[in-house]
Amino acid sequence: MHMTVEQALSVYPLTEARLVAGDAGKNRIVKAVNVMDAPDITDWIKEGEMVFTTAYLFKDRPGEAAELVRKLDRRGSSGLGVKLGRFWSAIPEEMIAAADDLGFPLIELPYPFTFSDQMNALFREELRRSTVELQTVLDKQVRLMRFALQSGHIRQLFESVMEVIGCPIAVIGSRGQVVFNGTGHADSGLVELWPWKPLAQRVRTAAGQAFRVPLMKQAQCTGFVLFYYKSPVLSPVEENLYLQAAELIGFHKDFKIEDYVEWTVRRDIGLLIKRHLKHGLTLEKLEECLDRWEIDLLGRPYRCVLTDIPGPSIASMRAERLQQLKREMQHYAGLEPFGGVHVVLEEGLLSVYRDDPEDPDGPLETALADCLAAWPSGQGKPRACCSTRKQHAGDLRAAFAECLEAQRTSDAWAIAASVVNYETIDLAILFEQVDANRMRAFCRRLLGGLQSKDADYTAEMLRTLETYLECDGQLGETARRLYIHRNTAAYRIEKLSEMLDIDFKKTDDLLRLKLAFLFRRRLGSGDARTAMER
Secondary structure, three states, rough: OOHHHHHHOOOOOHHOEEEEOOHHHHHOOEEEEEOOOOHHHHHOOOOOEEEEEEOHHHHHOOOHHHHHHHHHHHOOOEEEEEOOOOOOOHHHHHHHHHHHHHOOEEEEEEEOOHHHHHHHHHHHHHHHHHHHHHHHHHHHHHHHHHHHOOOOOOOHHHHHHHHHHHHOOOEEOOOOOOEEOOOOOHHHHHHOOOOOOOOOOEEOOOOOOEEEEEEEOOOEEEEEEEEEEOOOOOOHHHHHHHHHHHHHHHHHHHHHOOOHHHHHHHHHHHHHHHHHHOOOOOHHHHHHHHHHHOOOOOOOOOEEEEEEEEOOOHHHHHHHHHHHHHHHHHHHHHHHHOEEEEEOOEEEEEEEEOOOOOOOOOOOHHHHHHHOOOOOOHOOOOOOEEEOOEEOOOHHHHHHHHHHHHHEEEEEOOOOOEEEEHHHHHHHHHHOOOOOOHHHHHHHHHHHHHHOHHHHHHHHHHHHHHHHHHHOOHHHHHHHHOOOHHHHHHHHHHHHHHOOOOOOHHHHHHHHHHHHHHHHHHOOOHHHHHHHHH
């Protein structure tokens, strides 16, 4: 038996009972029901048992009755039901006070019904609930097996499993990166206390209680699935269902991501793009190959992304890291909707992504930033430089040139962002020859309102302002990147408007702020206060 005290009281004839004390414990789990007929019954009580009594043994000793409540609570009992009318006309106040102090459910049982009536009703209800649960799980298993025979994107797999199971799930990669997050909570809250042991177990995270299952492939753990269930207890039947769902996810995750045919086609397309950019392959030949393979990559809006990793200059080590980065970007579920093609060049990893303006999966920059955030901090921080959106295959060379220019300018201006757009740094290109003293004076004049503030406060407010500008004034995206509430972001922006005497609705003010942050990067100003005092 696994139901809460509150659920037990919803079963007739216990619906006629009354919870007189210990309301705080109504979510205790009832595992069994026992009848008290001996003074030493507390020595035999097991955790989760509810006790029924007529109060005969202590009918003249209410103080002992209060002590019984405390003993039952220590033994882990789920509650005590007292049948009035034969030996007691009312439950003693000492007993009620003790139950309320402990949050121990104390129930006044209905006199017209025998203990067996009430116990049998609970057992019948438990049987009914178990039957319904088994039927529900069986239906879910059938739906999972039907889906297992279908093909589709890996994201569709995660979403379909989540729909069938009926609870949010999260899929974590082998290095702790969040592959899929259907919980609505921040990624950082899902991977607490990483690394984990490859064991199926119940855990509690910032997103709630979950059943965590390792994804195994040939005795190697390739990741984890977290099933966030809402019920107070998790039955063995539900655990088995989650284990089956995890096996399905593990199989399809590896099979779909590493599908050989798709992998070879995309590899060959990447090599052709490299030959077109570096070795003179004509655009007509490239388009002919894309048409033959039915790959609509350059015939719709697209963007080029050049990603590089700072590190050793040794060619073999650099190539190995870029190949590892290529695998990460190929396997990252958040980038799958953009259909990327990747090829390693001397300048870094070049990727070509579809980039529809009204893409329902969100902006490409967000997916890139989330993917690169999972890169191990000890291996250098990758930076992706994105071209503007292109409409025609003939613009491929121009897109690559924009990536190179964004990469060069980011280095020259010490831009630390993980994703840099060409359209956001073209101002930097225009102001490369501006005198350093003029840059410092401009920063002091525009950001001087923060000069008198505490250093930590200044740094936090400047980081908020810079992120707000990078997100084009979108408060929701600003809050998401800073891991703060939207109201907090709005409050900070309002305070910045007051302290700096600027109007965020004016284009001129926004332009001057963008220039100020460009100049700070150019000056190498790692410390906010120092930057304003220079």
